Amino acid sequence: MAKSSPTKKAWRSLTWLGVIIVGLIALNGAGVLSGGGSWTPKLALDLEGGTQIILAPKLESGQTVSNEQLSQAVSIIRQRIDSAGVSESEINTQGGQNIVISIPGTPDDATLNRIQSSAKLEFRPVIVASAPSADSVGTDDSTAEPTDGATDPAAEGATDTATDEAAAAEEATPSVAPTDASDINNITPALQEQFDSFQCSDIDTTVVAPADEPLITCEADGSVKYILGPVEVSGENISDATNGQVTTQSGATTGEWAVNIVFDGTGTEAFADVTTRLSGLTGAQNQFAIVLDGSVISAPQTLAVITDGKPQITGSFDQDTSKALADQLKFGALPISFAVQSQDTISATLGSTQLQSGLIAGLIGLILVVLYSLVQYRLLGLVTVASLIVAGVITYFLITLLSWREGYRLSLAGVAGLIVAIGITADSFIVYFERVRDELRDGRGLVSSVEAGWRRAIRTIIASDTVNFLAAAVLFVLAVGNVRGFALTLGLTTLVDLLVVALFTHPTLQLLARTKFFGDGHKLSGLDPRALGAVYRGRARFETPAPVASRKGGTSSKEAAKRQTIAERKAAELIGTGSSKSTDGKDS
Amino acid sequence: MASFNQFGNDLHTGKLSYDIVGRRKVWYAVAGVMILIAILGPVLRGGFTFGIEFTGGSQFVLSEVSTEEQDLATTAVNDVVPEAVPKVSVVGTDSIRVQTDQLTDTESREVRASLASAFSVDPAQVTSSFIGPSWGQDITGSAIRALLTFLVLAGTVMALYFRTWKMAVAAMVALLHDLVITAGIYGITGFEITPAAVIGFLTILGYSLYDTVVVFDKIRENTSEDGPESRRTFADSVNLAVNQTLVRSINTSVVAVLPVASILVIGAFVLGAGTLRDISLALLIGMIVGTYSTIFIAAPLYAHLRENEPEIRKRDKKALALKAKATETSVATTGTGADVPA
Numbered sequence: 001m002a003k004s005s006p007t008k009k010a011w012r013s014l015t016w017l018g019v020i021i022v023g024l025i026a027l028n029g030a031g032v033l034s035g036g037g038s039w040t041p042k043l044a045l046d047l048e049g050g051t052q053i054i055l056a057p058k059l060e061s062g063q064t065v066s067n068e069q070l071s072q073a074v075s076i077i078r079q080r081i082d083s084a085g086v087s088e089s090e091i092n093t094q095g096g097q098n099i100v101i102s103i104p105g106t107p108d109d110a111t112l113n114r115i116q117s118s119a120k121l122e123f124r125p126v127i128v129a130s131a132p133s134a135d136s137v138g139t140d141d142s143t144a145e146p147t148d149g150a151t152d153p154a155a156e157g158a159t160d161t162a163t164d165e166a167a168a169a170e171e172a173t174p175s176v177a178p179t180d181a182s183d184i185n186n187i188t189p190a191l192q193e194q195f196d197s198f199q200c201s202d203i204d205t206t207v208v209a210p211a212d213e214p215l216i217t218c219e220a221d222g223s224v225k226y227i228l229g230p231v232e233v234s235g236e237n238i239s240d241a242t243n244g245q246v247t248t249q250s251g252a253t254t255g256e257w258a259v260n261i262v263f264d265g266t267g268t269e270a271f272a273d274v275t276t277r278l279s280g281l282t283g284a285q286n287q288f289a290i291v292l293d294g295s296v297i298s299a300p301q302t303l304a305v306i307t308d309g310k311p312q313i314t315g316s317f318d319q320d321t322s323k324a325l326a327d328q329l330k331f332g333a334l335p336i337s338f339a340v341q342s343q344d345t346i347s348a349t350l351g352s353t354q355l356q357s358g359l360i361a362g363l364i365g366l367i368l369v370v371l372y373s374l375v376q377y378r379l380l381g382l383v384t385v386a387s388l389i390v391a392g393v394i395t396y397f398l399i400t401l402l403s404w405r406e407g408y409r410l411s412l413a414g415v416a417g418l419i420v421a422i423g424i425t426a427d428s429f430i431v432y433f434e435r436v437r438d439e440l441r442d443g444r445g446l447v448s449s450v451e452a453g454w455r456r457a458i459r460t461i462i463a464s465d466t467v468n469f470l471a472a473a474v475l476f477v478l479a480v481g482n483v484r485g486f487a488l489t490l491g492l493t494t495l496v497d498l499l500v501v502a503l504f505t506h507p508t509l510q511l512l513a514r515t516k517f518f519g520d521g522h523k524l525s526g527l528d529p530r531a532l533g534a535v536y537r538g539r540a541r542f543e544t545p546a547p548v549a550s551r552k553g554g555t556s557s558k559e560a561a562k563r564q565t566i567a568e569r570k571a572a573e574l575i576g577t578g579s580s581k582s583t584d585g586k587d588s
Numbered sequence: 589m590a591s592f593n594q595f596g597n598d599l600h601t602g603k604l605s606y607d608i609v610g611r612r613k614v615w616y617a618v619a620g621v622m623i624l625i626a627i628l629g630p631v632l633r634g635g636f637t638f639g640i641e642f643t644g645g646s647q648f649v650l651s652e653v654s655t656e657e658q659d660l661a662t663t664a665v666n667d668v669v670p671e672a673v674p675k676v677s678v679v680g681t682d683s684i685r686v687q688t689d690q691l692t693d694t695e696s697r698e699v700r701a702s703l704a705s706a707f708s709v710d711p712a713q714v715t716s717s718f719i720g721p722s723w724g725q726d727i728t729g730s731a732i733r734a735l736l737t738f739l740v741l742a743g744t745v746m747a748l749y750f751r752t753w754k755m756a757v758a759a760m761v762a763l764l765h766d767l768v769i770t771a772g773i774y775g776i777t778g779f780e781i782t783p784a785a786v787i788g789f790l791t792i793l794g795y796s797l798y799d800t801v802v803v804f805d806k807i808r809e810n811t812s813e814d815g816p817e818s819r820r821t822f823a824d825s826v827n828l829a830v831n832q833t834l835v836r837s838i839n840t841s842v843v844a845v846l847p848v849a850s851i852l853v854i855g856a857f858v859l860g861a862g863t864l865r866d867i868s869l870a871l872l873i874g875m876i877v878g879t880y881s882t883i884f885i886a887a888p889l890y891a892h893l894r895e896n897e898p899e900i901r902k903r904d905k906k907a908l909a910l911k912a913k914a915t916e917t918s919v920a921t922t923g924t925g926a927d928v929p930a
Contacts, residue, residue: 343718361854365847423844464801471794478734
């Protein structure tokens with residue numbers, strides 16, 4: 001057969017499809033080579049095992065959570081989990097309100113507590129600051145010598161942490177009562193000993209330190225070790241914190257970044273007291289520490305007495321770091337605390353069983369669909385099978401890519417979405433095949449039936465896929481949690497369905513229609529015009545299926561004649577006697 | 589195969605025709621009764637059975653246990669929390685599920701350990717969930733928002749595509765019918781409503797409308813092709829379209845239902861209660877009801893809505909007259925001809 005334009009078009013479509021598939025595979029391969037990607041999609045917790053915790057903010061009625069607050073909370077929680085040494089945790093927001101934390105394996109209680117506790121921001125005066133070495137005894141800088149003899153850290157060391165508490169209880173009372181929070185008399189021998197052996201990695205953020213006792217802690221990056229006095233101002237007393245450039249009195253900016261804090265009434269008063277005292281001190285004792293979740297995020301020096309409750313922190317800030325500190329001050333102090341809404345621990349065994357069962361179910365479903373297609377459409381059913389395979393390959397790589405680029409994780413609900421999609425995808429082929437068959441029944445040749453059937457079918461397929469995609473999109477945007485995973489796979493497969501039916505199923509059929517096997521309407525082709533009773537030529541018109549009749553063998557022509565009669569008689573009843581009717585010799 | 593082909597051929601030519609649109613009163617009555625049952629049934633039964641995700645509580649699942657003695661689990665829980673009344677059930681072939689009221693963190697840890705030792709499995713093999721009561725409500729809230737948004741959007745899209753709001757209305761009514769009946773079956777049988785089942789319900793939205801669009805597209809094609817000389821009334825054309833797409837409807841339903849049924853079987857018998865079973869059950873019911881409602885509710889309702897339009901009524905009369913003229917004797921022709929306005 002001569003290369004007609006539909007054939008060329010068909011090959012072009014198939015080439016495009018090949019390009020798309022090769023492109024997807026190449027993209028994925030690039031991902032694997034660059035180290036970030038993988039040939040398999042990442043699995044969600046219900047398939048992989050692990051713990052998922054959903055935190056919901058505890059809100060007063062009418063109170064709402066802003067996205068800013070939420071993302072700040074996410075970053076605080078991320079810091080907490082990372083500091084607990086848990087790797088590969090994922091923290092996301094959900095529905096503009098909740099926070100979802102996914103941790104592989106089963107977290108210990110300390111990690112769980114750490115996640116749930118609300119951020120605690122405090123201002124404490126610095127008593128001692130030193131480099132965070134296990135060997136340091138806290139006397140290597142300008143700070144005052146501890147009053148009592150410090151024990152040798154090498155002898156005591158970090159080995160006897162168990163006895164620390166007992167020792168602390170014994171020696172908890174300072175020999176001289178401290179007069180204020182900055183007084184070095186706050187440091188008891190037990191505290192000094194603890195400080196000496198303290199490692200920055202020891203910070204236990206799960207235990208909220210008592211506000212009226214000294215605290216041993218480190219700078220958040222572990223660069224400085226501190227003994228801090230009792231809490232002077234609590235984070236709740238911050239009404240606002242912003243970052244900006246320092247301005248001179250004439251209003252010109254100096255180019256130096258600063259964090260501006262605004263205290264409320266109580267905070268202003270308390271802060272005035274602290275700065276009055278601290279500004280009279282020197283060295284480390286001149287500093288006050290801003291403590292978030294037990295770690296010092298900043299320890300600025302006190303340059304002046306601040307009585308208006310609007311201190312400005314300057315130092316080696318740039319725009320980003322000043323913004324970060326301002327956010328931490330503002331949101332870290334926010335009274336949103338989170339409550340655990342649900343906590344799921346899925347054992348790895350159950351996860352892999354679920355995945356396995358899901359895959360088996362999918363496979364069985366697929367085999368059943370294939371069998372049914374073959375029974376219904378004979379060899380045409382193979383086109384369905386091939387189309388499903390192409391759709392499956394494209395979907396697989398899309399999901400793998402999504403999981404690499406967007407962190408998508410395939411959940412059980414997602415797997416269910418994929419399996420359900422088998423049916424909906426196959427339906428497009430059914431709609432198309434039925435249209436082609438309808439055209440055949442109307443007496444057209446196969447090649448033109450394929451074209452005419454396609455023009456009608458693609459309209460229907462686009463319309464119905466639009467509705468399906470709409471459902472998936474609405475679910476994806478509005479729903480939460482598992483529903484989203486499901487909606488994503490459903491929406492994705494709807495798009496893939498359109499792609500495959502246009503770039504694979506239709507071109508394949510166009511080409512097949514030109515083969516002898518299908519074009520002659522072999523019995524097993526599923527497009528046998530005789531079996532389809534190709535007689536009726538639409539309303540008010542009958543035509544002898546001449547091209548068909550010419551191909552017919554002896555026995556089948558008799559059969560066709562019989563059928564034709566029935567169809568004609570019925571049609572005649574329907575359309576009445578007034579219609580034009582071209583009879584052929586076979587009409588008895 | 590041959591007979592099914594024949595069936596399709598006959599439906600296509602109109603040789604075989606099920607008078608679906610004409611008997612719409614029957615279908616309306618059936619739908620009315622079904623909806624009534626779907627609403628009254630759950631009420632009489634005492635409402636829906638909600639899963640732990642909606643009621644809140646703690647749940648433990650032990651997989652790969654060697655014994656399925658449920659007392660063992662009850663004792664294990666009561667050892668830790670004496671006042672707890674655990675619901676123990678066997679799920680799948682070798683898993684045991686224990687549900688209790690909300691436990692504290694410490695309690696659930698101890699219960700977990702206690703269950704693990706009672707069934708002599710590794711504690712890591714015990715899945716534990718704690719679900720606050722607001723979780724399910726959150727999901728439901730967002731599901732209802734999604735439902736309403738979808739109905740508005742899909743209605744608009746359909747009205748634009750088919751260029752008549754009556755098709756959109758007919759499709760929506762069929763959709764609501766599907767949702768009510770699916771929910772009703774859940775209520776009557778006491779299947780647990782879990783977030784996964786809610787996902788299933790939501791998917792029915794898409795599927796039910798999808799199915800309706802395919803059939804409506806054929807209806808639109810048939811009715812718009814009817815010229816002034818057509819002997820088919822509007823209802824006839826709709827009916828023919830339904831019949832012509834019947835093979836497609838059957839094939840599509842079978843193909844769509846097969847994978848879902850296989851998830852259901854695997855989900856229910858191998859895994860026991862869980863996401864897969866809950867999604868697929870809702871889907872299976874919804875798909876079957878969805879296909880049914882497209883044919884028996886959406887199409888007749890659409891014909892019903894349209895046939896009182898003056899233009900269509902006029903054309904229907906003409907078509908009836910032509911049909912009568914064609915089949916009846918000349919006596920009958922004059923008889924009906926008198927009714928036809930010139």
